[in-house]
Amino acid sequence: MxxxxxxxDALRIIDQTLLxxxxxxxxxxxxxxxxxxxxxxxxxxxPAIGIAAAYGIALGAQRIAAADRxxxxxxxxxxxxxxxxxxxxxxxxxxxxxxxxxxxxKQHTMDSMKSALIDEAKSIHEEEEIATKRLSEYGASxxxxxxxxxxHCNAGPxxxxxxxxxxxxxxxxxxxxxxxxxxxxxTRPLLQxxxxxxxxxxxxxxxxxxxxxxxxxxxxxxxxxxxxxxxxDRIAANGDTxxxxxxxxxxxxxxxxxxxxxxxxxxxxxxxxxxxxxDIPIEERKPDEVTTIAGHRIAPDGAVAANPAxxxxxxxxxxxxxxxxxIIRKPYNFx
Amino acid sequence: MxxxxxxxDALRIIDQTLLxxxxxxxxxxxxxxxxxxxxxxxxxxxPAIGIAAAYGIALGAQRIAAADRxxxxxxxxxxxxxxxxxxxxxxxxxxxxxxxxxxxxKQHTMDSMKSALIDEAKSIHEEEEIATKRLSEYGASxxxxxxxxxxHCNAGPxxxxxxxxxxxxxxxxxxxxxxxxxxxxxTRPLLQxxxxxxxxxxxxxxxxxxxxxxxxxxxxxxxxxxxxxxxxDRIAANGDTxxxxxxxxxxxxxxxxxxxxxxxxxxxxxxxxxxxxxDIPIEERKPDEVTTIAGHRIAPDGAVAANPAxxxxxxxxxxxxxxxxxIIRKPYNFx
Numbered sequence: 308m309x310x311x312x313x314x315x316d317a318l319r320i321i322d323q324t325l326l327x328x329x330x331x332x333x334x335x336x337x338x339x340x341x342x343x344x345x346x347x348x349x350x351x352x353x354p355a356i357g358i359a360a361a362y363g364i365a366l367g368a369q370r371i372a373a374a375d376r377x378x379x380x381x382x383x384x385x386x387x388x389x390x391x392x393x394x395x396x397x398x399x400x401x402x403x404x405x406x407x408x409x410x411x412x413k414q415h416t417m418d419s420m421k422s423a424l425i426d427e428a429k430s431i432h433e434e435e436e437i438a439t440k441r442l443s444e445y446g447a448s449x450x451x452x453x454x455x456x457x458x459h460c461n462a463g464p465x466x467x468x469x470x471x472x473x474x475x476x477x478x479x480x481x482x483x484x485x486x487x488x489x490x491x492x493x494t495r496p497l498l499q500x501x502x503x504x505x506x507x508x509x510x511x512x513x514x515x516x517x518x519x520x521x522x523x524x525x526x527x528x529x530x531x532x533x534x535x536x537x538x539x540d541r542i543a544a545n546g547d548t549x550x551x552x553x554x555x556x557x558x559x560x561x562x563x564x565x566x567x568x569x570x571x572x573x574x575x576x577x578x579x580x581x582x583x584x585x586d587i588p589i590e591e592r593k594p595d596e597v598t599t600i601a602g603h604r605i606a607p608d609g610a611v612a613a614n615p616a617x618x619x620x621x622x623x624x625x626x627x628x629x630x631x632x633x634i635i636r637k638p639y640n641f642x
Numbered sequence: 643m644x645x646x647x648x649x650x651d652a653l654r655i656i657d658q659t660l661l662x663x664x665x666x667x668x669x670x671x672x673x674x675x676x677x678x679x680x681x682x683x684x685x686x687x688x689p690a691i692g693i694a695a696a697y698g699i700a701l702g703a704q705r706i707a708a709a710d711r712x713x714x715x716x717x718x719x720x721x722x723x724x725x726x727x728x729x730x731x732x733x734x735x736x737x738x739x740x741x742x743x744x745x746x747x748k749q750h751t752m753d754s755m756k757s758a759l760i761d762e763a764k765s766i767h768e769e770e771e772i773a774t775k776r777l778s779e780y781g782a783s784x785x786x787x788x789x790x791x792x793x794h795c796n797a798g799p800x801x802x803x804x805x806x807x808x809x810x811x812x813x814x815x816x817x818x819x820x821x822x823x824x825x826x827x828x829t830r831p832l833l834q835x836x837x838x839x840x841x842x843x844x845x846x847x848x849x850x851x852x853x854x855x856x857x858x859x860x861x862x863x864x865x866x867x868x869x870x871x872x873x874x875d876r877i878a879a880n881g882d883t884x885x886x887x888x889x890x891x892x893x894x895x896x897x898x899x900x901x902x903x904x905x906x907x908x909x910x911x912x913x914x915x916x917x918x919x920x921d922i923p924i925e926e927r928k929p930d931e932v933t934t935i936a937g938h939r940i941a942p943d944g945a946v947a948a949n950p951a952x953x954x955x956x957x958x959x960x961x962x963x964x965x966x967x968x969i970i971r972k973p974y975n976f977x
Binding site: 490501526559601 | 662827828830837841849850852853854855857859860861887888890891894895898933937938941944945947948949953
């Protein structure tokens with residue numbers, strides 16, 4: 308199973324909106340469809356978004372029929388801009404766009420630019436695969452025998468097009484033979500925990516218990532959880548971490564109950580240009596994701612809903628950030 | 643609109659499981675159907691459960707055809723026992739059953755016992771109506787002009803067969819002319835916030851914004867909430883409060899962000915026999931309430947889920963408990 312796969316002339320993704328009931332692959336040939344797949348969360352998770360965007364840009368660039376380099380670059384900008392408008396919070400997207408742009412600086416012919424873009428997208432993908440495997444190995448050292456781990460949203464192979472971040476750590480600990488179990492927040496509104504994390508854990512034969520987001524505090528307060536691990540969409544220079552809405556609440560509840568709270572993310576998720584979490588843009592998505600579940604309206608007609616997709620966890624609640632360069636602790640310094 | 647209404651020979655309730663899409667009344671003539679309606683949450687909310695159980699017991703008692711008082715009491719015990727098995731957490735249920743039983747001690751004929759039971763059920767209903775109105779008036783004094791109030795689950799007229807507790811306070815503040823708005827936690831798994839509280843607020847023309855339970859922390863941390871008010875299912879002698887799962891998390895998040903957290907409940911919800919919250923029994927409901935929403939399965943087949951229906955908020959997180967005898971503050975003393 309590969310969340311994102313480059314086919315040479317197309318990008319193959321799993322439509323994650325259809326999981327767990329349907330495992331459907333889509334082959335995308337037109338770059339705007341890649342951007343649309345990112346927007347609609349067919350492909351999601353900060354590392355996977357970056358990888359898909361890189362391939363999407365490479366895909367779009369192959370079709371550019373420009374008279375000269377400057378015309379090429381101008382058409383290239385249109386493509387890159389579409390991706391930069393797709394989702395605002397995950398910084399991996401912007402890092403990928405930046406890297407793709409830098410590649411062009413060293414190339415002088417149309418052909419070399421096109422093939423260099425494909426190579427760069429592949430590099431981004433491979434580097435993320437290696438980074439997520441490595442950080443999972445570092446993170447597994449934090450998981451003790453018989454641990455019960457709480458996680459939120461989905462930060463597994465689907466989210467990373469690699470080994471996984473939070474779930475990578477959990478999968479690695481399990482493969483090392485540790486007897487562990489996982490409590491999975493369902494993660495409203497889009498239920499990535501119930502739909503994707505529960506599914507990935509079942510495939511790995513890791514015992515998992517699904518709970519509503521509102522139950523996490525109950526289990527934390529009763530001493531049932533040994534640690535909390537989540538992924539990240541953007542980490543500021545001071546360690547403040549944007550992640551799926553509900554993460555901040557978990558961090559506060561873990562803190563109140565003296566349970567360690569870990570963030571697992573490749574360094575591509577760190578945004579050293581941003582000093583603190585208050586500068587991270589938070590995506591506001593459509594209210595019908597809240598008022599409707601699987602096409603069924605759960606609220607009265609005309610009800611107003613808010614739908615911030617992420618929140619920011621201040622670094623003071625985070626025990627450690629697990630990266631491919633090792634486990635980083637306060638005061639956070641990523642350079 | 644009356645959540646619970648005595649018709650003389652039947653109990654009329656709103657089937658709350660069908661709201662907000664269908665407003666359907668059910669007339670129940672057989673007492674086991676009242677117990678079943680409580681179990682399946684057709685009628686729910688601690689005060690409404692107590693009232694419905696009292697009427698259900700009175701209804702069952704009318705049909706007892708006993709040869710003597712002792713035979714009557716034995717059959718009565720079977721009826722009362724069925725209700726005491728319906729739901730374990732809301733203490734109003736047990737207080738109502740206790741009061742109904744005490745009535746019989748003073749009556750000596752079959753006819754007088756039967757009519758006294760109906761009278762006592764009516765008294766319980768009337769007293770709860772008065773208590774919820776009074777506590778709402780006390781509570782409204784805590785609501786300032788332009789307040790944004792966060793609430794969880796449903797503690798309105800539907801839940802109380804009266805004026806409401808948490809929502810009673812909000813409705814009263816609005817009727818007094820205060821410009822307020824409400825953030826409503828959807829309250830998974832059974833979505834009483836999205837289905838019932840949003841509906842009741844819209845009927846009262848009180849501006850409301852529906853959020854997922856995981857968003858409450860986000861809005862609290864951004865200074866968007868002036869106070870949190872919830873109802874209660876059982877309050878221990880020290881003020882520890884059992885309420886819908888997720889309440890504890892809200893209380894911790896409110897505390898962390900220095901936002902006042904209030905519990906509104908009639909004194910019938912206080913269980914002075916229980917010293918602290920750790921002695922309150924927590925109902926564990928079926929896992930399919932978590933894995934399924936409105937008949938649609940949201941988790942993989944075979945996924946395991948937990949479903950504690952309540953949690954306990956330690957009294958240290960509660961700024962005040964709003965009762966019909968006034969606003970009670972720490973150290974809590976209900977006698």
